[in-house]
Amino acid sequence: MIALNRRNLLTGLAAGLAAPLLDSGLCWAAKAAESSADRGLAAIAGEKGITFGAAMTVHELTSAYRALYAREVRLITPGNELKLAAIRPRQGAPRYGGADRLISFAEEHEMLVHGHVLIWNEWLPDWIKNLSSESIARLLDYHVGQVVERYHGRVHSWDVVNEPIGTDRSPDKWLYPGPFLSALGEGYIDRAFRRAREADPDAVLVLNETHTERGDSFGRMYRRRLLRLVDRLQQDGVPLDAIGLQGHLDLSARFDPDGFLAFLEQIAARGLSIQITELDVDDRRVRADVETRDHKAAERLYTFLSTALSCPSVNVVVAWQIDDASHYYTWLARRDDPQGRRPLPRPALFDHQLAKKPAWFAVARAFSEAVPRP
Numbered sequence: 001m002i003a004l005n006r007r008n009l010l011t012g013l014a015a016g017l018a019a020p021l022l023d024s025g026l027c028w029a030a031k032a033a034e035s036s037a038d039r040g041l042a043a044i045a046g047e048k049g050i051t052f053g054a055a056m057t058v059h060e061l062t063s064a065y066r067a068l069y070a071r072e073v074r075l076i077t078p079g080n081e082l083k084l085a086a087i088r089p090r091q092g093a094p095r096y097g098g099a100d101r102l103i104s105f106a107e108e109h110e111m112l113v114h115g116h117v118l119i120w121n122e123w124l125p126d127w128i129k130n131l132s133s134e135s136i137a138r139l140l141d142y143h144v145g146q147v148v149e150r151y152h153g154r155v156h157s158w159d160v161v162n163e164p165i166g167t168d169r170s171p172d173k174w175l176y177p178g179p180f181l182s183a184l185g186e187g188y189i190d191r192a193f194r195r196a197r198e199a200d201p202d203a204v205l206v207l208n209e210t211h212t213e214r215g216d217s218f219g220r221m222y223r224r225r226l227l228r229l230v231d232r233l234q235q236d237g238v239p240l241d242a243i244g245l246q247g248h249l250d251l252s253a254r255f256d257p258d259g260f261l262a263f264l265e266q267i268a269a270r271g272l273s274i275q276i277t278e279l280d281v282d283d284r285r286v287r288a289d290v291e292t293r294d295h296k297a298a299e300r301l302y303t304f305l306s307t308a309l310s311c312p313s314v315n316v317v318v319a320w321q322i323d324d325a326s327h328y329y330t331w332l333a334r335r336d337d338p339q340g341r342r343p344l345p346r347p348a349l350f351d352h353q354l355a356k357k358p359a360w361f362a363v364a365r366a367f368s369e370a371v372p373r374p
């Protein structure tokens, strides 16, 4: 087995040697035989002081999934059930049923819970869009306070604000638009973090963002904007503990290990820990057979995760749904391709039959090669 440290990994990748390096180090299938069959990823990551988790929704509270999650993860992120739209589809009595069931499942298995998400300018019920600025401010305080207090001591960490960075390239639109930004300006972010800290002083407070793992100009724009926001929040004394980088990897986008690692080190230098919060691989634009697609996905996962884990501040890794048959992916496939002309996406670590894919072994290898966390 080739020993990979940060230097030879990055040197190899920069020289375009990723594929030979991986092929000589292992064939993903052979790795299956070599690995101890019954150890889940939680145990492999845990040996290095890394917490491995996965998003789970109420659709996965079946016996087969319960057993799979119990073996593989040490943390769950409720995929949709803690979102504002799920808790408050209408004004009035909140609905906590889905979140309660998932959190109870986690507690039965002594897992941590990552709360996703308190404030996000997307996926909001329509009634919020008609509120005045004053009412939006009151709602933000009330919602964050009520949800965090309800799960005080049961939810270990919170995505306090999700995806604050704007997709629009014009500099004056650097933040993502929506009711909270319109009503309160950039200060909605500060306000949400301060309220969350008041409601649970011990919870880890996370700012969660997407696209920073892309090596193109779009991804680099996201990195610059996120660092700018973090600097401003820290200057103003906003209680921020960690940065969540989603890790929705896209095989049709370039990944730049050097640039990404430099970005991670810039976050670490600001005294923040880093979580990979929504890891999966979009293979929908790869025109190839299943075996080739799975191999490419595994390579990208390994390259990405090895790079990320070479920064010691990365201490949590969460997969976004555990298998290709999850409700989210099948729903996405149907929405994007109602006639079923394209192959089903294979973004996850387990396949439609809940069998391990090459992606699982890629992640296991990245964990087993990681430097132990302090």
Ligand code: G3I
Pocket: 079, 080, 083, 123, 162, 210, 246, 278, 327, 328, 331
């Ligand atoms: O299941 C129903 C389906 O029966 C119905 O026909 C259809 C009609 O719209 O809706 C389906 O539900 C959808 C659900 O996903 C299925 O899992 C919802 O509309 C859809 O809004 C919902 O999307 C979720 C999305 O966030 C928006 O909240 C996804 O499940 C969820 O995986 C996704 O997660 C986001 C993170 O929160 C933030 N980062 C990106 C990530 C992936 O997009």
